[in-house]
Amino acid sequence: MPAACSHERSLQSIAEYIFVSAISSLAPPERIVIATRESRLALWQAEHVRDRLRRLYPACRVELLGMTTRGDQILDRPLAKVGGKGLFIKELETALLDGSADIAVHSMKDVPMQMEAEFELLAIGEREAPFDAFVSGKYASLAGMPPGAVVGTSSLRREAQIHANFPHLAVTSLRGNLDTRLRKLDAGEYDAIILAAAGLKRLGLGGRIRALLPAEESLPAAGQGAIGIEALAGRADLAAWLTPLDHAPTAACVRAERAVSRALAGSCEVPLGAYAEMRNDGLWLRGFVASPDGSRFARAELHGSADAPEALGERLAAELRAQGAAGILAALG
Known part of the structure; x- marks a missing residue:
């Protein structure tokens, strides 16, 4: 293990010990049940949270409740046509309501921007690589693909950016969990597919990534x-x-990004991206709204305080509207 990583882990362990000691007057939990989807990636994420909790509270029984959501069941239509990202969390939230589970673990990009009043996010964990990944057995990059080559993606956000940057490529819908998408690529149904790099890395599949797509491109x-x-x-x-599971820098970035999407009524039906980076002088936040075919784009970026991420996100949303997002959203209407 590199010395820097060892040092960071030691500091994290010390911080967790100090935290637990500071709240020792609060009776430790006896049992925590985690609701999770049953895809391999979702289970990895839930197991990661489970293991952190077990390390923090050795006497606590931490258990997983695996569930199948409607989003997992509907694989023949794009998400935008059947209800959007909320399809991946509704059953898990039902488990919270009926007491079957205490917490639910999600990929933050799957959590609707407007949450029901009965629920709240208690922690956002440290981020893995936030970028999109180009995966192909034939080509090294989107730029290197010939005219008419087929790229698979489930995201209107990705599709719009591919159309805008690489109009010679064909983009088709790709659904299913991560393993299913890779199988479809390997079977020759697509020349390349675009996936979130984080999922591939977490499952030990980083070797499948031919290129990370920079934020300027995707x-x-x-x-x-x-x-x-x-x-x-x-x-x-x-x-x-x-x-102790909440990573403050990641949480600030994600809160800013979600504020952009929330202010613009972002959903699976709106090609919209938002990405924040923590820097020494605060948050640097970028965003865009586009038409699905990539013919119309509104882009903006702002710097602001990490202490008020939602306010920064709302300011960026207003700037995007001024740059043309209002007209794009009205046309999508």
Whole structure:
């Protein structure tokens, strides 16, 4: 292990020890049940949270409740046509409501921007690579693909950017979990596919990535690469025990990105990207709204305080509207 990584892990362990000691007057949880989808990536994320909790609270029984969501079941139509990202979390939220689970673990990019009042996000974990990944057995990059080559993606955001930057390529819908998408690529149904780099890396499939797409070429989705932990609103006990799992720099970036999308009524039906980076002078936030065919684009970027990420996101959304997003959204209407 590199010395820097070892040092960071030691500091993290010390911080967790100090936190647990500071709240020792709060009775430790006896049992925490985590609701999760049953895809391989979702289970990796839930197991990651489970293992963190077990390390923090050795006496606590942390269990997984695997579930199949409607989003997992509907594979023959684009998400934008059947209800959007909320299809991946509804059953998990039902488990929270009926007491079958205490928390639910999600990919933050799958969490709707407008959450129901009964629920809240208690922690956002440290982000893995937020960028899109180019995966192909034939070509090394989007730029190197010949006219008419087929690129598969499930995202209107990615599709719009491919159309704008590489109009000679054909873009077709790609659904299914990560393993299913890779199988379709390997079977020759597509010449290349675009996936979130974070999922590939977390499952040990980073070797499948031919190229990471820079933000200038493919701006990520709000929250991409981050894991969120949801619970019923008002669970102060869970909020306290989950505090060590919240990564403040990632949370600030994700909150800013989600504010952009929320202010613009972002959904699977709107090609929209938002990406924030933490720098020494605060947050640098970029965003875009586009027509699905990539013919119309509104882009903007702003710097602001990491202490008020939602305000920065709302300011960027207003700037995007001024740059033409209002007309694009009206046309999508």
